[in-house]
Amino acid sequence: MHKLEDYLPFWEKLNKEEQTLLKDNCKTVNYKKGSHVYSASEECLGVLVILKGSLRTYILSDEGREVTLYNLYENDVCVLSASCVLSQITFDVFVDAREDCSLLLISPAAFSSVMKTNVYAENFMLRITAERFSDTMWAMQQILFMGFDKRLAIYLLDEMNRKNTNVIKTTHGDIAKEIGSAREVVSRMLKSFAEDGVVSINRGAVEIINKKYLQNLVRNQ
Incomplete structure (x- = not known):
């Protein structure tokens, strides 16, 4: 049984009425891998706490290119799905399930009400928003200033460690979405890595053979 208080660090700073309000307006929702969870053009969903799985937050160009801003994992909190709670969030983003997900969904009305009366809840939301903005800036820095081989190496090492x-286990198309590129570009670079003995390319999977090579690429370029 998942308890809401285990995931909100400000829980002890809430009074009984605020705690009851959040508990009474919280439910568990599940999404299959690849499912669409939220976009800014839809009705405000609410605050999401990840119990299991991972979510991908991305933007979409007019040409249909997806650029991943950041991923969220177990115990993380998704605030962009509750953009109506934070009036400062005005840009269009999309949230999809990277893996099969189990989430706690807190009603936006309930969370907004608590934020208005409790400074600790408000500060938590602002801190999480600032962290996500930092993640977004890191993603933009990678796309604008890093070589593609380094970006791919970072992705492979991050996934291996996680x-x-x-x-x-992934496809070239999914990697392209994660690092903001085209599938053909990913395939060419993976082929180059494979020829150098860094990875082995299999159907629906990439096996890392030379971890040190990737680490040196990230460190030295």
Whole structure:
């Protein structure tokens, strides 16, 4: 049984009425891998706490190119799905399930009400928003100023460390979405890595053979 208080660090700063309001307006929702969760053009969904799985937040160009801003993992809180709670959020973003997900969904009306009466809840939301902005700036810095081979190396190392395996189950198209590129570009670079003995390309998976090469690429370029 997942308890809301285990995921909100300001819980002890809430009074009984505020705690009850959040508990009474919280439910568990599930999404399959690849499912659409939220976009800014839709009705405000609410604050999401990730119990299991991961979410991808991205923007979409007029040409249909997806640029990943950041990913969220277990115990993270998604605030852009509650953009109506924070009036400062005015840009269009999309949120999809990277993996099968189990989430706690807190009603935007309930959370907004608590924010108006409790400075700790408000500060939490502002801090999380600032962290996500920092993540977004890092993503933009990678796209604008880093070579593609380094961006791909960072992605492969991050996924290897997160999943604790050197076999990353993904497609070239999914990698392209994650790092803001085209599938053909990803395929060419992976082929180059494979020719150098850095990775092995399999159907629906990439196996990292030479981790040190990728680490040196990230460190030295």
